[in-house]
Amino acid sequence: MAKVLVVTSGKGGVGKTTSTAALGAALAQSGQKVAVIDFDVGLRNLDLIMGAERRVVFDLINVIKGDAKLEQALIRDKRVETLSLLPASQTRDKDNLTEEGVERVINGLREKFDWIICDSPAGIERGATLAMRHADVAVVVTNPEVSSIRDSDRIIGLLDSKTEKAEKGEQVEKHLLLTRYDNARAQRGEILKVEDVLEILSIPLLAIIPESTEVLRSSNLGAPVTLGSPNSAPARAYLDAVRKLQGETVVEVQKQRGLFSKLFSRRAA
Amino acid sequence: MSLFSFFKRNTSAPVARERLQVLLAHERTIVGGAESDLVAILREEIMAVIAKHMAVPQDNVQIKMDRGASVSTLEVDIEIPTSIAAGMRPAA
Numbered sequence: 001m002a003k004v005l006v007v008t009s010g011k012g013g014v015g016k017t018t019s020t021a022a023l024g025a026a027l028a029q030s031g032q033k034v035a036v037i038d039f040d041v042g043l044r045n046l047d048l049i050m051g052a053e054r055r056v057v058f059d060l061i062n063v064i065k066g067d068a069k070l071e072q073a074l075i076r077d078k079r080v081e082t083l084s085l086l087p088a089s090q091t092r093d094k095d096n097l098t099e100e101g102v103e104r105v106i107n108g109l110r111e112k113f114d115w116i117i118c119d120s121p122a123g124i125e126r127g128a129t130l131a132m133r134h135a136d137v138a139v140v141v142t143n144p145e146v147s148s149i150r151d152s153d154r155i156i157g158l159l160d161s162k163t164e165k166a167e168k169g170e171q172v173e174k175h176l177l178l179t180r181y182d183n184a185r186a187q188r189g190e191i192l193k194v195e196d197v198l199e200i201l202s203i204p205l206l207a208i209i210p211e212s213t214e215v216l217r218s219s220n221l222g223a224p225v226t227l228g229s230p231n232s233a234p235a236r237a238y239l240d241a242v243r244k245l246q247g248e249t250v251v252e253v254q255k256q257r258g259l260f261s262k263l264f265s266r267r268a269a
Numbered sequence: 270m271s272l273f274s275f276f277k278r279n280t281s282a283p284v285a286r287e288r289l290q291v292l293l294a295h296e297r298t299i300v301g302g303a304e305s306d307l308v309a310i311l312r313e314e315i316m317a318v319i320a321k322h323m324a325v326p327q328d329n330v331q332i333k334m335d336r337g338a339s340v341s342t343l344e345v346d347i348e349i350p351t352s353i354a355a356g357m358r359p360a361a
Contacts, residue, residue, distance in 0.1 A: 146288065146289055149289055150293065153296070154296070157297065186282070188280070189280030189282045190280070190281065190282060191282055192285055196282065196286045200290060200293065
């Protein structure tokens with residue numbers, strides 16, 4: 001049975017698109033058939049992060065309007081063959097993103113893929129509510145920062161009320177993905193700690209993605225971080241996240257670096 | 270600057286945590302979610318019923334819904350101005 005996963009946050013710039021690409025690629029690397037969909041109509045970026053910007057011919061709106069078939073619009077990844085991308089339209093015809101259209105696309109994808117990952121736009125407007133509409137699982141991307149946490153709380157409220165599952169009296173399975181986390185700063189009391197964020201939002205933790213230069217480096221190169229820099233700390237965190245999403249129990253190893261390694265290595269990631 | 274304030278200078282996280290807890294406890298009851306629609310309707314109807322019998326300013330009526338794991342509560346808090354309360358008699 002295909003699973004529909006939404007990557008959402010409310011706030012912009014916290015790492016939804018980066019996380020969609022990394023999780024999608026990691027799931028595909030494990031052999032699953034994965035489709036990632038960009039719901040940010042008018043401001044598409046998932047194609048760019050995945051390095052497929054020059055291969056876009058048709059997009060989500062074309063499929064919804066019937067200008068193109070789903071198969072024509074899907075872009076097969078060149079590195080992982082079980083990974084496909086359905087890009088958003090770059091024109092501003094947001095009105096064409098209809099509830100029935102999205103449902104048709106999702107149902108079409110359910111037949112061909114194991115995972116359908118919806119990259120939500122920021123905000124709580126139609127693009128965002130339609131991206132979460134059919135979700136079985138939600139990954140709430142949050143930075144350890146007050147405005148991001150407030151917006152995530154709002155999104156959790158929407159996941160519990162405005163999704164298809166919620167309307168049927170069921171629950172969307174929610175996970176917290178804490179991104180851009182700097183453990184040293186958290187220990188010094190400069191930023192909120194994981195435990196604080198978990199207590200405030202009260203949803204289970206999927207993974208902590210450490211602040212790392214590798215994330216930007218990968219997006220510069222157009223590769224999901226799990227493909228571009230698979231041994232980096234953020235990539236390993238995303239790979240752990242994917243194992244958890246697939247139902248494995250992952251034991252988190254809190255690596256305490258000794259004084260020696262602290263003195264002789266300048267970068268954590 | 271005392272030595273104490275030097276050490277305290279950077280620990281802004283506890284303040285962030287407390288501000289968020291207060292804010293979100295409030296926001297969860299008034300914005301977003303299915304409850305908020307229900308609370309808005311209830312608020313309007315309760316106000317209408319009260320208005321039939323006495324003039325209570327809108328701000329004096331607080332309606333809150335809390336959803337717990339086993340029990341949910343609806344809290345209605347109406348503050349009656351002393352001028353009205355003076356004329357009220359408990360039912361016989």
